[in-house]
Amino acid sequence: GAVVSQHPSWVICKSGTSVKIECRSLDFQATTMFWYRQFPKQSLMLMATSNEGSKATYEQGVEKDKFLINHASLTLSTLTVTSAHPEDSSFYICSARDGSLADYNEQFFGPGTRLTVL
Protein backbone atom coordinates (compact mmCIF):
# COMPACT_ATOMS: atom_id res chain seq x y z
CA GLY A 1 0.00 0.00 0.00
CA ALA A 2 0.90 3.66 -0.28
CA VAL A 3 3.08 5.18 2.43
CA VAL A 4 2.59 8.47 4.21
CA SER A 5 5.24 9.82 6.55
CA GLN A 6 5.15 12.53 9.16
CA HIS A 7 7.97 14.52 10.67
CA PRO A 8 8.70 14.90 13.46
CA SER A 9 7.17 11.89 15.19
CA TRP A 10 7.18 13.82 18.44
CA VAL A 11 8.01 17.35 19.48
CA ILE A 12 8.16 19.28 22.74
CA CYS A 13 8.03 23.06 22.61
CA LYS A 14 7.64 26.03 24.90
CA SER A 15 4.39 27.94 25.13
CA GLY A 16 4.22 30.77 22.62
CA THR A 17 6.44 29.19 20.01
CA SER A 18 5.38 27.83 16.62
CA VAL A 19 5.75 24.24 15.50
CA LYS A 20 5.71 22.89 11.96
CA ILE A 21 4.64 19.33 11.17
CA GLU A 22 5.31 17.81 7.78
CA CYS A 23 3.21 15.21 5.99
CA ARG A 24 4.67 13.50 2.93
CA SER A 25 3.30 10.97 0.48
CA LEU A 26 6.32 8.83 -0.36
CA ASP A 27 5.26 6.87 -3.42
CA PHE A 28 2.24 8.62 -4.82
CA GLN A 29 0.95 12.07 -5.60
CA ALA A 30 -1.52 13.33 -3.06
CA THR A 31 -4.00 15.72 -4.59
CA THR A 32 -5.74 16.06 -1.25
CA MET A 33 -4.44 15.81 2.29
CA PHE A 34 -6.36 15.86 5.53
CA TRP A 35 -5.25 16.91 9.00
CA TYR A 36 -6.70 15.40 12.17
CA ARG A 37 -6.19 16.00 15.86
CA GLN A 38 -6.67 13.42 18.57
CA PHE A 39 -6.75 14.07 22.31
CA PRO A 40 -6.09 11.23 24.76
CA LYS A 41 -8.88 8.65 24.95
CA GLN A 42 -10.80 10.44 22.21
CA SER A 43 -11.47 9.82 18.54
CA LEU A 44 -9.84 11.58 15.62
CA MET A 45 -11.25 15.00 14.83
CA LEU A 46 -10.91 16.33 11.30
CA MET A 47 -9.31 19.79 11.34
CA ALA A 48 -8.97 20.68 7.69
CA THR A 49 -8.76 19.51 4.12
CA SER A 50 -6.02 20.78 1.87
CA ASN A 51 -5.84 20.54 -1.89
CA GLU A 52 -2.56 21.04 -3.68
CA GLY A 53 -2.14 24.61 -4.81
CA SER A 54 -5.19 26.03 -3.09
CA LYS A 55 -6.23 27.24 0.35
CA ALA A 56 -7.19 24.72 2.96
CA THR A 57 -10.79 24.23 4.01
CA TYR A 58 -11.14 24.24 7.77
CA GLU A 59 -13.78 22.45 9.80
CA GLN A 60 -16.08 24.47 11.97
CA GLY A 61 -14.41 25.63 15.16
CA VAL A 62 -10.85 25.23 13.90
CA GLU A 63 -8.93 28.52 13.83
CA LYS A 64 -7.28 28.93 10.46
CA ASP A 65 -4.91 31.63 11.72
CA LYS A 66 -3.67 29.35 14.46
CA PHE A 67 -3.33 26.19 12.40
CA LEU A 68 -1.65 27.19 9.16
CA ILE A 69 -1.77 24.60 6.42
CA ASN A 70 0.32 24.68 3.28
CA HIS A 71 0.04 22.13 0.47
CA ALA A 72 2.54 23.50 -1.98
CA SER A 73 3.38 20.26 -3.78
CA LEU A 74 1.69 16.97 -4.59
CA THR A 75 3.80 15.15 -2.02
CA LEU A 76 4.03 17.57 0.89
CA SER A 77 1.63 19.31 3.22
CA THR A 78 2.63 21.17 6.35
CA LEU A 79 0.68 22.10 9.46
CA THR A 80 2.07 24.95 11.56
CA VAL A 81 0.71 25.41 15.05
CA THR A 82 1.32 29.07 15.75
CA SER A 83 1.80 30.49 19.24
CA ALA A 84 1.29 27.06 20.74
CA HIS A 85 -0.23 26.70 24.19
CA PRO A 86 -0.52 23.69 26.48
CA GLU A 87 -4.10 23.05 25.30
CA ASP A 88 -2.71 22.47 21.80
CA SER A 89 -0.87 19.42 23.08
CA SER A 90 -2.29 16.56 21.08
CA PHE A 91 -1.63 13.81 18.56
CA TYR A 92 -1.73 15.26 15.04
CA ILE A 93 -2.35 12.86 12.16
CA CYS A 94 -2.42 13.49 8.44
CA SER A 95 -3.88 11.42 5.65
CA ALA A 96 -3.43 11.65 1.91
CA ARG A 97 -5.62 10.77 -1.01
CA ASP A 98 -4.10 9.30 -4.16
CA GLY A 99 -5.86 10.99 -7.04
CA SER A 100 -4.67 8.38 -9.53
CA LEU A 101 -6.53 5.50 -7.90
CA ALA A 102 -9.80 4.23 -9.29
CA ASP A 103 -11.29 4.64 -5.84
CA TYR A 104 -10.81 8.37 -5.54
CA ASN A 105 -11.64 8.27 -1.88
CA GLU A 106 -8.86 5.91 -0.81
CA GLN A 107 -6.91 7.56 2.01
CA PHE A 108 -3.63 6.61 3.58
CA PHE A 109 -2.69 7.75 7.05
CA GLY A 110 0.58 8.92 8.48
CA PRO A 111 1.95 7.60 11.77
CA GLY A 112 1.08 10.77 13.67
CA THR A 113 3.02 13.49 15.49
CA ARG A 114 2.84 13.85 19.26
CA LEU A 115 2.99 17.53 20.23
CA THR A 116 3.60 18.52 23.83
CA VAL A 117 3.54 22.21 24.71
CA LEU A 118 5.10 23.12 28.05
Added chain:
Amino acid sequence: DAKTTQPTSMDCAEGRAANLPCNHSTISGNEYVYWYRQIHSQGPQYIIHGLKNNETNEMASLIITEDRKSSTLILPHATLRDTAVYYCIVRPSSYNQGGKLIFGQGTELSVKP
Protein backbone atom coordinates in the same frame (compact mmCIF):
# COMPACT_ATOMS: atom_id res chain seq x y z
CA ASP B 1 -22.78 12.33 6.86
CA ALA B 2 -24.47 9.17 8.05
CA LYS B 3 -23.71 8.35 11.66
CA THR B 4 -22.62 5.00 12.96
CA THR B 5 -23.11 3.31 16.30
CA GLN B 6 -20.63 0.84 17.70
CA PRO B 7 -20.20 -0.80 21.09
CA THR B 8 -17.64 1.02 23.20
CA SER B 9 -15.55 -2.02 23.94
CA MET B 10 -15.30 -5.76 23.33
CA ASP B 11 -13.09 -8.61 24.46
CA CYS B 12 -12.03 -11.56 22.39
CA ALA B 13 -9.95 -14.63 23.17
CA GLU B 14 -6.80 -15.09 21.16
CA GLY B 15 -7.33 -17.45 18.23
CA ARG B 16 -11.09 -16.96 18.19
CA ALA B 17 -13.08 -14.92 15.71
CA ALA B 18 -13.77 -11.31 16.65
CA ASN B 19 -17.11 -10.02 15.41
CA LEU B 20 -17.47 -6.24 15.60
CA PRO B 21 -20.93 -4.84 14.88
CA CYS B 22 -21.84 -1.46 13.48
CA ASN B 23 -25.21 0.18 12.99
CA HIS B 24 -25.67 2.70 10.20
CA SER B 25 -29.43 2.93 9.85
CA THR B 26 -29.38 6.25 7.96
CA ILE B 27 -26.91 5.17 5.30
CA SER B 28 -27.63 6.47 1.81
CA GLY B 29 -27.60 4.48 -1.38
CA ASN B 30 -24.27 5.88 -2.59
CA GLU B 31 -22.42 5.50 0.71
CA TYR B 32 -19.84 2.84 1.36
CA VAL B 33 -19.05 1.24 4.70
CA TYR B 34 -15.38 1.54 5.63
CA TRP B 35 -13.49 0.01 8.51
CA TYR B 36 -10.25 1.35 9.93
CA ARG B 37 -8.37 0.44 13.06
CA GLN B 38 -5.97 2.38 15.23
CA ILE B 39 -3.38 0.70 17.34
CA HIS B 40 -2.33 2.79 20.32
CA SER B 41 -0.32 5.89 19.37
CA GLN B 42 -0.31 5.07 15.66
CA GLY B 43 -2.18 6.40 12.65
CA PRO B 44 -5.34 4.60 11.51
CA GLN B 45 -4.94 1.59 9.25
CA TYR B 46 -7.39 0.73 6.49
CA ILE B 47 -9.00 -2.70 6.87
CA ILE B 48 -11.78 -3.17 4.36
CA HIS B 49 -14.76 -1.49 2.72
CA GLY B 50 -17.94 -2.47 0.93
CA LEU B 51 -21.15 -1.19 -0.60
CA LYS B 52 -23.69 -4.01 -0.72
CA ASN B 53 -21.95 -7.32 -1.07
CA ASN B 54 -19.93 -9.10 1.55
CA GLU B 55 -16.21 -8.54 1.17
CA THR B 56 -13.14 -10.46 2.26
CA ASN B 57 -9.46 -9.68 2.17
CA GLU B 58 -6.33 -10.92 3.90
CA MET B 59 -7.18 -9.02 7.06
CA ALA B 60 -10.90 -9.43 7.58
CA SER B 61 -14.37 -10.09 6.26
CA LEU B 62 -17.17 -7.55 6.05
CA ILE B 63 -20.76 -8.67 6.25
CA ILE B 64 -23.36 -6.08 5.27
CA THR B 65 -27.04 -6.77 5.90
CA GLU B 66 -29.40 -6.79 2.94
CA ASP B 67 -31.04 -3.52 4.03
CA ARG B 68 -27.52 -2.06 4.57
CA LYS B 69 -28.49 -0.69 7.93
CA SER B 70 -25.82 -2.61 9.77
CA SER B 71 -22.60 -4.48 9.18
CA THR B 72 -20.17 -6.74 10.99
CA LEU B 73 -16.41 -6.82 10.71
CA ILE B 74 -14.98 -10.27 11.29
CA LEU B 75 -11.39 -10.97 12.24
CA PRO B 76 -11.31 -14.76 11.74
CA HIS B 77 -8.47 -15.62 14.10
CA ALA B 78 -7.74 -12.73 16.42
CA THR B 79 -4.21 -12.27 17.72
CA LEU B 80 -2.84 -10.04 20.44
CA ARG B 81 -1.66 -7.65 17.73
CA ASP B 82 -5.28 -7.06 16.73
CA THR B 83 -5.89 -5.17 19.98
CA ALA B 84 -6.90 -1.72 18.75
CA VAL B 85 -9.78 0.72 18.35
CA TYR B 86 -11.90 -0.22 15.34
CA TYR B 87 -13.79 2.49 13.49
CA CYS B 88 -16.79 1.94 11.25
CA ILE B 89 -17.33 4.87 8.88
CA VAL B 90 -19.82 5.52 6.12
CA ARG B 91 -18.83 7.84 3.33
CA PRO B 92 -20.05 8.79 -0.13
CA SER B 93 -18.39 7.21 -3.11
CA SER B 94 -18.19 10.35 -5.20
CA TYR B 95 -14.86 12.12 -5.50
CA ASN B 96 -16.64 15.41 -5.66
CA GLN B 97 -18.21 14.92 -2.28
CA GLY B 98 -14.92 15.64 -0.59
CA GLY B 99 -13.93 12.22 0.64
CA LYS B 100 -13.83 13.33 4.26
CA LEU B 101 -13.63 10.61 6.87
CA ILE B 102 -15.61 11.44 9.97
CA PHE B 103 -14.56 9.20 12.85
CA GLY B 104 -16.94 8.15 15.59
CA GLN B 105 -15.86 6.74 18.93
CA GLY B 106 -15.15 3.26 17.62
CA THR B 107 -14.94 -0.05 19.44
CA GLU B 108 -11.95 -0.80 21.63
CA LEU B 109 -11.17 -4.45 21.00
CA SER B 110 -9.02 -6.23 23.55
CA VAL B 111 -7.67 -9.61 22.49
CA LYS B 112 -6.73 -11.64 25.52
CA PRO B 113 -4.45 -14.66 25.76
